[in-house]
Amino acid sequence: MRGHRRSLMLLLLPGLVLLLAGFLVPALIMLLAPPDTTTGEVLARLGQMLADPYDLTIIGRTLGLGLIVTVTCVVLGFPIAYLLARSQSRWAGVLLAVAIFPLLLSNVVRTFGWLVVLGSQGAVGQTLVALGIVDEAPQLLYTPLAIVLGLVQLFLPLAVVSCYSALAQVDANLDEAARGLGAGRARTFWTIVVPLSWPGVVVAATLVFAGSITAYTTPYLLGGSRQRMLSTQLFQYSSSTIDWAAASATAMIMTVLVFGVAALSSVMGRRARAS
Amino acid sequence: MNTRRPVAASLAVLGYIVMIAPLFFVVITAFTAGSTVRFPPDGFSLRWFEAAVTYQPFMSALASSLQLAVFAAVASLALGVPVALAIHRGKIPGKGLLEGMFLSPLIVPELVVGLALYQQFMIGLGMNNLTTLAIGHTVLMFPYAVRVTGASLALIDPAVEDAARGLGASPMRTFFTITLPLLRPGIFSAALLAFVTSFNNVPLSLLLQSREFRTLPVTMLDYVQQNYDPIVASTSVLILAGTVLVAVVAERTVGFAKIFGGINR
Numbered sequence: 242m243r244g245h246r247r248s249l250m251l252l253l254l255p256g257l258v259l260l261l262a263g264f265l266v267p268a269l270i271m272l273l274a275p276p277d278t279t280t281g282e283v284l285a286r287l288g289q290m291l292a293d294p295y296d297l298t299i300i301g302r303t304l305g306l307g308l309i310v311t312v313t314c315v316v317l318g319f320p321i322a323y324l325l326a327r328s329q330s331r332w333a334g335v336l337l338a339v340a341i342f343p344l345l346l347s348n349v350v351r352t353f354g355w356l357v358v359l360g361s362q363g364a365v366g367q368t369l370v371a372l373g374i375v376d377e378a379p380q381l382l383y384t385p386l387a388i389v390l391g392l393v394q395l396f397l398p399l400a401v402v403s404c405y406s407a408l409a410q411v412d413a414n415l416d417e418a419a420r421g422l423g424a425g426r427a428r429t430f431w432t433i434v435v436p437l438s439w440p441g442v443v444v445a446a447t448l449v450f451a452g453s454i455t456a457y458t459t460p461y462l463l464g465g466s467r468q469r470m471l472s473t474q475l476f477q478y479s480s481s482t483i484d485w486a487a488a489s490a491t492a493m494i495m496t497v498l499v500f501g502v503a504a505l506s507s508v509m510g511r512r513a514r515a516s
Numbered sequence: 517m518n519t520r521r522p523v524a525a526s527l528a529v530l531g532y533i534v535m536i537a538p539l540f541f542v543v544i545t546a547f548t549a550g551s552t553v554r555f556p557p558d559g560f561s562l563r564w565f566e567a568a569v570t571y572q573p574f575m576s577a578l579a580s581s582l583q584l585a586v587f588a589a590v591a592s593l594a595l596g597v598p599v600a601l602a603i604h605r606g607k608i609p610g611k612g613l614l615e616g617m618f619l620s621p622l623i624v625p626e627l628v629v630g631l632a633l634y635q636q637f638m639i640g641l642g643m644n645n646l647t648t649l650a651i652g653h654t655v656l657m658f659p660y661a662v663r664v665t666g667a668s669l670a671l672i673d674p675a676v677e678d679a680a681r682g683l684g685a686s687p688m689r690t691f692f693t694i695t696l697p698l699l700r701p702g703i704f705s706a707a708l709l710a711f712v713t714s715f716n717n718v719p720l721s722l723l724l725q726s727r728e729f730r731t732l733p734v735t736m737l738d739y740v741q742q743n744y745d746p747i748v749a750s751t752s753v754l755i756l757a758g759t760v761l762v763a764v765v766a767e768r769t770v771g772f773a774k775i776f777g778g779i780n781r
Contacts, residue, residue: 249608252598252599253598253602253614256595256598256618256662259651259655260617260618263652263655265620266636267632267637268628268629270632271628271631271632271635276639317527317528317534318531320527320531324524324525338763338772339532339535339536342763343539345712345759346755346759347716348718348733349733349736349737350542350755351538353542353740353752354538354539354542357541357553357555357749358537360554362552362553362554363554367556390534394534394535394538397531397534397535455625455719457718458719458733458737461737462737462740475627476722479631479634485635488631492631496628499623499625500623
């Protein structure tokens with residue numbers, strides 16, 4: 242028994258050292274005692290932020306856009322997953338691969354596409370001008386719409402995967418049974434398919450929301466300095482203004498939000514399984 | 517697509533357009549003969565591909581990114597496989613808590629991890645950015661290694677290992693001749709996922725960059741802010757082609773969908 246415990250320790254030790262020294266300890270020091278700053282100063286800065294209209298706008302924008310992106314990803318991702326999970330076609334596999342593939346592709350590459358589409362010389366603006374609908378290409382970049390489009394593109398594959406793995410476990414015969422008993426297509430969908438795959442929807446929403454409120458590349462490229470979000474603001478504090486207290490306070494807000502979402506999701510997931 | 521479910525089908529089509537259309541425009545822009553990113557593109561040429569592969573900052577950043585990704589994948593597996601073994605095969609009290617702790621780098625925002633390492637290691641301890649990046653990427657890829665190899669370990673019947681032990685093999689020998697070969701698909705999936713995730717990472721690599729060593733995505737991000745020529749489009753197409761190649765290899769070996777299935781469940 243003692244030998245067992247010693248070999249377990251040997252297996253865990255290198256990983257534990259990496260986790261503690263390379264992540265937990267530096268993160269805690271950064272959050273609570275950044276260079277030349279006391280914990281009190283960080284907390285005071287945090288209090289100021291939560292009362293300052295400018296900072297509250299950024300927090301509100303981050304949460305608001307995150308919510309819009311989450312709802313959009315579920316509304317678009319669930320039908321994709323549903324149709325693919327129920328399809329008999331041999332194209333379903335190919336379409337699933339096409340939906341998953343972007344997960345492997347660089348965010349910079351994916352987001353760059355929107356600069357080509359939404360820029361003043363871009364496809365949307367030039368098409369509108371060519372059709373005579375507008376005289377001058379409208380400002381589409383550096384707007385909340387651009388950020389939402391970019392983040393939906395980024396996280397939709399994640400929503401499809403989560404919904405698909407839940408839907409694949411729901412027996413398609415249940416749909417048939419409900420239909421056979423006289424339920425309409427819509428009624429079958431809302432009373433059978435959605436409730437049974439709900440845990441997958443909760444997972445999808447959690448991953449998308451947590452990803453959206455912490456993403457950096459997309460708000461940086463598509464929102465710029467006009468549409469600051471928590472992540473771009475955090476980078477600003479840590480690299481150009483070097484305001485350690487503000488950086489730590491912003492990092493705290495982001496971390497608390499993400500852990501809050503994860504906790505909420507695990508409660509919702511447990512409740513969904515219990516009912 | 518499916519005319520019996522018009523609402524679902526139209527939402528699905530819209531979803532695919534949002535996912536794919538921007539990439540289509542990147543590809544079109546990459547082949548322009550003009551010198552600005554605009555639509556419609558001015559003529560057809562391969563000049564921007566030539567420009568991309570001869571542009572020194574991008575090519576040296578590509579080499580840096582590849583080196584870092586290989587290191588992070590190997591190091592995270594070397595540390596992660598033993599942890600997965602201990603969690604799934606050992607009798608540990610508080611197993612769930614321990615596993616949660618090992619997966620925590622996945623939950624904390626990457627930019628926060630980047631800031632912590634930048635501030636504490638590079639500024640505080642004066643470490644160079646290459647070492648800090650290597651540690652940071654290994655930390656970030658570590659949860660993938662633990663989770664994916666753990667999921668694959670859970671599928672291996674411990675009775676096979678017990679049989680080897682019963683026949684007199686040492687724990688070491690049992691691991692190398694029985695467990696490791698059975699674990700190969702899991703290790704391959706984890707390595708692939710870690711490699712790709714490290715290669716694509718921005719938030720961590722952003723704060724930990726230096727003039728001598730910066731990754732390709734960070735270099736491209738910087739370039740886009742200063743210039744508006746199609747070299748980023750052609751480089752993006754090259755990355756796209758490389759990623760398709762990785763996806764094809766993944767599909768032929770362990771199955772493409774399975775890799776991500778392992779992450780979400």
